[in-house]
Amino acid sequence: MTKEVYVFEVQDLSYRYPGQVNGLKNVNCCIPEGKRTVIMGQNGAGKSTLLWTLTGVLRPHQGRVLFQEKPLDYSKPGLTYLRSRVGLVMQNPDTQVFCPTVYQDVAYGPTNSGLLKHEIEDRVKWALQAVGASHLVERPVPFLSFGEKQKVALAGVLAMRPSVILLDEPASGLDAAGVESLFSELDRLHSQGVTLVMTTHDIDLAWSWADYFIIMDRGTTVWEGDFSELSQDPHLLFEFGLKPPVVTVVHESLLKIGFIPPSLPRPRHIRDLISAIATESPSKKVREWIASRP
Numbered sequence: 001m002t003k004e005v006y007v008f009e010v011q012d013l014s015y016r017y018p019g020q021v022n023g024l025k026n027v028n029c030c031i032p033e034g035k036r037t038v039i040m041g042q043n044g045a046g047k048s049t050l051l052w053t054l055t056g057v058l059r060p061h062q063g064r065v066l067f068q069e070k071p072l073d074y075s076k077p078g079l080t081y082l083r084s085r086v087g088l089v090m091q092n093p094d095t096q097v098f099c100p101t102v103y104q105d106v107a108y109g110p111t112n113s114g115l116l117k118h119e120i121e122d123r124v125k126w127a128l129q130a131v132g133a134s135h136l137v138e139r140p141v142p143f144l145s146f147g148e149k150q151k152v153a154l155a156g157v158l159a160m161r162p163s164v165i166l167l168d169e170p171a172s173g174l175d176a177a178g179v180e181s182l183f184s185e186l187d188r189l190h191s192q193g194v195t196l197v198m199t200t201h202d203i204d205l206a207w208s209w210a211d212y213f214i215i216m217d218r219g220t221t222v223w224e225g226d227f228s229e230l231s232q233d234p235h236l237l238f239e240f241g242l243k244p245p246v247v248t249v250v251h252e253s254l255l256k257i258g259f260i261p262p263s264l265p266r267p268r269h270i271r272d273l274i275s276a277i278a279t280e281s282p283s284k285k286v287r288e289w290i291a292s293r294p
């Protein structure tokens with residue numbers, strides 16, 4: 001068995017906002033390299049605060065963060081190095097996209113890294129294409145829609161070619177087509193070895209996408225493990241105020257009434273469940289009915 005490699009290790013980390021509000025309290029967790037990790041939890045659980053401590057934006061009052069096995073270096077060169085490797089796409093693009101035009105905004109990071117003009121142009125072109133936003137290149141930032149700003153924020157992060165991308169609720173302001181194109185781009189990055197970390201409230205989305213799960217509750221981590229572990233007992237999500245994904249609820253109901261055999265693994269998507277019913281249901285009538293549907 002190969003040993004898991006972690007890009008980040010968070011050790012007994014606590015952070016207090018001004019006014020003694022606990023953002024994080026005794027957090028311990030690991031982010032596996034090359035995987036798709038989701039951080040889940042109710043409002044105010046500390047998900048965004050955790051991402052900010054991973055990128056060194058917030059400095060913990062207690063504990064530490066290891067990046068590639070070394071404690072974070074909060075000096076200017078240390079943070080510059082970290083941010084050339086780790087990109088953060090914030091929940092609200094208005095706090096991230098601030099240059100007058102889209103081109104200037106996406107070029108901001110590469111320009112500050114001292115790249116040559118033609119390299120910057122190539123990066124901007126590539127990054128905007130990757131998020132399906134090439135047509136926005138000359139547009140003034142203040143007139144972009146929320147979803148367009150989100151795409152530009154992601155392009156700005158991609159233009160730095162980071163090996164780790166942290167995304168804070170990336171699907172929250174996007175329409176269905178936007179979500180689909182975002183996730184096909186994330187899957188492409190994942191297949192190239194980029195480590196992806198996303199916060200979300202959307203358990204259905206998380207279930208269909210993630211390899212690794214971190215659950216937070218009231219400022220601390222309460223569970224972490226990979227998909228195979230969580231899929232053995234999705235009901236444990238109730239313990240943390242979350243609900244199991246719809247696909248597992250439907251799957252369990254169909255098992256109970258004998259629509260599908262118990263040997264089938266837990267599906268990640270409704271489409272997996274439907275194709276399992278179409279081929280594996282003990283009832284010929286059910287199989288024929290599914291097969292007759294468009």
Ligand SMILES: Nc1ncnc2c1ncn2[C@@H]1O[C@H](COP(=O)(O)OP(=O)(O)OP(=O)(O)O)[C@@H](O)[C@H]1O
Pocket residue numbers: 017018021022023041042043044045046047048049050
């Ligand atoms: N700038 C701030 N000043 C004071 N308290 C803050 C600040 N930002 C966050 N907090 C508090 O820290 C705690 C964790 O907040 P955080 O935004 O990390 O949670 P979250 O899990 O990302 O929530 P959500 O799902 O609603 O985005 C909350 O109690 C929040 O009120």
